[in-house]
Amino acid sequence: MEDYSPIDLRTHQPHSARMYDYLLGGKDHYTVDGEAAEKALASFPMLRTAARENRKFLGRAVRYLVQEAGIRQFIDLGSGLPTAENVHQVAQSVDPDARVVYVDNDPIVLVHGSALLARDARTTVIQGDIREPRAILDHPRTRALIDFALPVGVLAVAVLHFVGDDEDPAGIVRTLAGGVPAGSHFILSHATADIAPEAAMGVQRAYRSQGVPLTLRSRERFTEFFDGLEIVEPGVQVVSDWRATEPEEQRPDHADVSWYGGIGRLAGSAREGAPGSA
Template identity: 50%
Template sequence: MYDFFLGGKDNFAADREAAEQVMAVAPITREVARGNRAFLGRAVRFLAGEAGIRQFLDIGAGLPTGANVHQVAQGVDPECRVVYVDNDPVVLAHARALLATDARTRVVLGDVRGPDEILTDPDVRGVLDLSEPVAVLLVAVLHFVHDHEDPYGAVRALVDAMAPGSFLVVSHVEYRPELLRGARPYDRANAQVAPRTFDEVTRFFDGLELVPPGLVNVRRWRPDARVLSEQLGPGVPCFGGVGVKR
């Protein structure tokens, strides 16, 4: 569905049908997806450029689409190393085929709900040195993890494993009653949506120092010329932020 919202071609009829149902109730959904994807690109460029990060762990990465993390990061420095993690075997097979010749990029099966399994995965350890700074990306994934599945504990485990100088990137759908109606088609998907308030999303950065401008609407996180040219208006109902571990 996310690929469809972004205008991609890696989706099935059932995905398109459900996505159309979402947009019929919440037409802004496509703009949320696009705003979120653009935020990811800007965050990775900041991390690889200004912050000097050379290791990226992208959890809940989804199907490869335009401007992937490894493409953005390696565009800044070809030495950047990236591990994608997803819990969908179809995503895994597709991504591995695309990245077969990239020695600095891996794709592994994993779920944010099981951080210890991700952190001890031999492929993760084979590409990333967790004793050195790393950027952990949780972009548009935590709103699929409900409170009873302990998303805060999962994030804490990931942060605890990060070396000082590491970064956490989070984007998350904002809680709004009208968006709950739009989320109903996800009830028959493999993950249901759990939007959260500003304060609830801020909790994911406990113990970290938020990089300016802090947790904001994804379109307002260090907007580039393209974003500014779109005359944003009120933005989209999705928060984004980057925190650093001191």
């Protein structure tokens, strides 16, 4: 029997996914999310620019994986609310058969995403938390859509900075890498205080004061998340520079972005412990 118990959408407290939607100019957020985002904008007025540049990085990275790395299936962790240039739209613009599993811990993402993707058999959305990577890999809908005998594109874009040091973000990436086959790629991005420390730390304080955990990390700390992976050229970069299509003079200043991104490739033989393995 179907479970029709009501879903607690937690609209009384801000959520990072809905705050990100607000920053990107979306419509799927609540007053509490906009108010929390505005407090962060007061410290870092270019935060909307940073969010847009991160979104553009996601598009370029996914396009690279489909066009150049041959990836045709994706797991997007902390996917957030549907907006323009979603992973499935980018990937399917190159290969209409590309498949995507969207994952987020905000129940509103599940509601909106399920409605949006209801007619697309090549996409699905599940409620899950990046802090429980094994549960995501083993989820029935993940296993129904993803062929773990083939390389997977795993995205953790603008999500690991919401995972505290005590929750071992590098260990989460290692667990995910242990559950996908050789040739899989990881697209990661992360906010930093390296470039504009005063403004960035103000954002961190604003997020935390609203009950949204945010931990900014240095380039060195972020690069550690790629341990065990081959970092794809041009390496870890400010997201606006990673395989940028605009001339340098047309890109925003690094201080207005303050976000790193990169791609790591899992080399070697297939890992033990992948879903469905002996």
